[in-house]
Amino acid sequence: MSAYEWLNERLDLDRLNKKFMRKAFPVHHSFFLGEITLFAFITLVLTGLFLTFNFEPSARIIKVAGRELPAAYASVLYIDSLPFGKVIRSVHHWSAHIMVAAAFLHLLRILLSGAYKKPREINWFLGLALLGVVVFTAFTGYSLPYDAFSVTATQIGYGIGASIPYIGEWIAQLIFGGEFPTLHSLPRLYSLHVLWLPLTLMALIGLHMLIMIKQKHTQPRYAKAVAPGKILGVPMMPMQVSVMALLFLLYLGVLFILGGSIIAHPIEAYGPPSTSTPAVKPDWYFLWIYGILQIIPNTWVIPLPGGAEINPEFIGGVLVPGILGLVAVILPFVDNRKTKMRYVELPSRHPMRTSVTVGILVFFLVATLAGWKQELGLSNATLWTMLITFPLLAWWVTYVIMRAIWGRGGYEDLEA
Amino acid sequence: MSEKTTRRAVIRASLGAGLGLAGLSALFVAGGLKPKKEVTPETEPPKKGDLFVVADGPNKGKVITVDLLPLGGPFVLAWPMDPKTKVVKNGERNNLTMLIRFNPDDYDEKTRRYTDQGVAAFSAICTHLGCTVSEWLADKKAFMCPCHKGIYDPRHGAQVIGGPPPRPLPMLPVKVEGGKVVADGGFLSPVGPVGTLGVKGGWV
Numbered sequence: 270m271s272a273y274e275w276l277n278e279r280l281d282l283d284r285l286n287k288k289f290m291r292k293a294f295p296v297h298h299s300f301f302l303g304e305i306t307l308f309a310f311i312t313l314v315l316t317g318l319f320l321t322f323n324f325e326p327s328a329r330i331i332k333v334a335g336r337e338l339p340a341a342y343a344s345v346l347y348i349d350s351l352p353f354g355k356v357i358r359s360v361h362h363w364s365a366h367i368m369v370a371a372a373f374l375h376l377l378r379i380l381l382s383g384a385y386k387k388p389r390e391i392n393w394f395l396g397l398a399l400l401g402v403v404v405f406t407a408f409t410g411y412s413l414p415y416d417a418f419s420v421t422a423t424q425i426g427y428g429i430g431a432s433i434p435y436i437g438e439w440i441a442q443l444i445f446g447g448e449f450p451t452l453h454s455l456p457r458l459y460s461l462h463v464l465w466l467p468l469t470l471m472a473l474i475g476l477h478m479l480i481m482i483k484q485k486h487t488q489p490r491y492a493k494a495v496a497p498g499k500i501l502g503v504p505m506m507p508m509q510v511s512v513m514a515l516l517f518l519l520y521l522g523v524l525f526i527l528g529g530s531i532i533a534h535p536i537e538a539y540g541p542p543s544t545s546t547p548a549v550k551p552d553w554y555f556l557w558i559y560g561i562l563q564i565i566p567n568t569w570v571i572p573l574p575g576g577a578e579i580n581p582e583f584i585g586g587v588l589v590p591g592i593l594g595l596v597a598v599i600l601p602f603v604d605n606r607k608t609k610m611r612y613v614e615l616p617s618r619h620p621m622r623t624s625v626t627v628g629i630l631v632f633f634l635v636a637t638l639a640g641w642k643q644e645l646g647l648s649n650a651t652l653w654t655m656l657i658t659f660p661l662l663a664w665w666v667t668y669v670i671m672r673a674i675w676g677r678g679g680y681e682d683l684e685a
Numbered sequence: 686m687s688e689k690t691t692r693r694a695v696i697r698a699s700l701g702a703g704l705g706l707a708g709l710s711a712l713f714v715a716g717g718l719k720p721k722k723e724v725t726p727e728t729e730p731p732k733k734g735d736l737f738v739v740a741d742g743p744n745k746g747k748v749i750t751v752d753l754l755p756l757g758g759p760f761v762l763a764w765p766m767d768p769k770t771k772v773v774k775n776g777e778r779n780n781l782t783m784l785i786r787f788n789p790d791d792y793d794e795k796t797r798r799y800t801d802q803g804v805a806a807f808s809a810i811c812t813h814l815g816c817t818v819s820e821w822l823a824d825k826k827a828f829m830c831p832c833h834k835g836i837y838d839p840r841h842g843a844q845v846i847g848g849p850p851p852r853p854l855p856m857l858p859v860k861v862e863g864g865k866v867v868a869d870g871g872f873l874s875p876v877g878p879v880g881t882l883g884v885k886g887g888w889v
Contacts, residue, residue, distance in 0.1 A: 428814030447720035
């Protein structure tokens with residue numbers, strides 16, 4: 270008796286296979302973006318497990334080989350000295366970048382194909398929450414090596430959190446274990462980074478995928494012509510699983526080449542925290558906020574009752590990203606449909622949505638450019654003009670071009 | 686009232702009371718998340734009579750005298766030190782102080798009041814987002830925070846002359862006694878980014 274038969278007699282695997290493992294996966298290359306996000310997460314968990322075996326979450330100064338160093342910093346040096354230690358730490362670092370990037374591209378795919386509409390609004394909200402938690406998890410990882418760069422970057426994060434009127438200081442001290450940096454900060458950030466946030470991510474990812482299986486993917490439009498009313502795709506077992514396994518192995522391969530050839534965050538180059546601030550620029554996904562923070566004049570202060578105020582840090586670090594998030598949350602309520610959506614919408618047929626998305630992307634790019642204000646020698650006035658006109662121009666030009674080529678658009682939905 | 690509804694009502698009421706009590710006691714435990722702040726001799730704020738020691742570089746640990754401060758800048762980063770116990774107060778980042786020397790006539794009148802023999806002291810913690818203000822712009826004779834390029838003018842009470850900081854750097858009045866720079870009081874305004882209610886320190 271084979272092992273399968275033995276198990277099948279007890280667990281009725283045939284039924285599971287018929288009911289669940291034959292789920293049809295519609296085929297489109299952009300549908301892999303969510304999977305790549307998942308692969309990045311799995312890689313992060315696995316490499317992270319290795320790092321926890323040797324990392325010491327403490328900012329206490331200890332003596333190591335005649336040098337006085339924070340214990341966390343020294344333990345990262347120790348990790349780097351292990352066989353493959355540097356590579357695994359680098360894979361962890363680069364995988365975090367790829368997870369943020371893949372999650373954002375996945376969001377863009379959903380946005381441009383209208384897949385946030387009924388019945389998939391819940392998964393759109395879950396996806397937004399996931400992006401937020403992913404970015405926050407990446408941020409809590411910043412502080413852990415405890416070098417001059419990471420301490421300064423975390424300091425800025427603390428300042429932004431504390432700038433929220435009334436409740437900011439309270440929230441920031443709760444997260445950072447007091448006014449960062451204290452000796453109580455690292456244990457708390459470490460616990461959040463390796464325990465609470467990954468558990469939250471796992472729960473949200475599980476729910477995200479469960480709902481996706483229940484509601485089924487949106488399909489590429491050719492499916493309608495080939496097999497109307499049916500889900501057209503490859504079965505999960507064995508085809509989709511094989512493709513996924515292949516993609517995951519490919520992902521690991523690329524990441525290990527990357528991590529092996531480019532060592533991430535060389536802490537000895539930054540050195541342990543000192544009284545001089547290194548010239549820090551945050552990771553690319555925070556650069557647009559960093560840029561906005563630099564061009565908001567210090568006169569933008571709105572006093573609130575009770576001595577609190579709305580200050581530039583709050584506007585740049587919390588309000589602007591918060592408004593963008595809010596727009597994303599209300600999108601499915603504003604742009605929705607009565608019937609359940611089954612097929613993806615073509616970006617070309619939705620000139621307004623597509624062109625507004627292009628405008629928002631240009632906004633991100635110009636705000637990022639403002640992060641090089643000093644190096645480029647651009648004035649606040651120039652950057653503000655660019656930040657307002659370029660996105661509007663990009664939106665308008667895209668819209669006009671799309672209308673000229675594809676007409677009014679929108680009609681495809683009537684028949685979907 | 687039937688027997689069924691009564692039983693249900695009792696179960697509901699006890700469930701509600703149980704959950705409520707459990708929630709309340711959980712809140713009490715969650716109070717342990719509130720960070721505690723221990724004040725040790727190393728974390729005490731600077732006070733009148735404190736000396737200053739160089740915080741970094743080749744002169745690290747040296748007591749600061751007037752001739753250690755180059756006329757017209759750059760500044761020297763320093764920690765306050767209790768003169769009796771010789772405890773350097775470097776356990777609290779907000780104690781980091783910048784000392785600088787100009788000709789007394791270079792300061793405006795308001796600033797000069799808190800200087801002695803041209804020596805002035807400012808908090809080194811940026812009021813924007815709390816980075817260490819660690820760069821010296823020789824051409825402007827000004828401090829710059831490298832994080833978001835906030836610029837402060839030491840000769841005018843560290844007023845903000847560029848970038849996003851909301852307030853000038855807090856000043857610390859100094860006296861010169863026997864060549865040594867001595868604190869003549871604590872910082873005149875809250876150090877670093879001002880907290881939620883305009884009072885530094887929030888709930889600790």
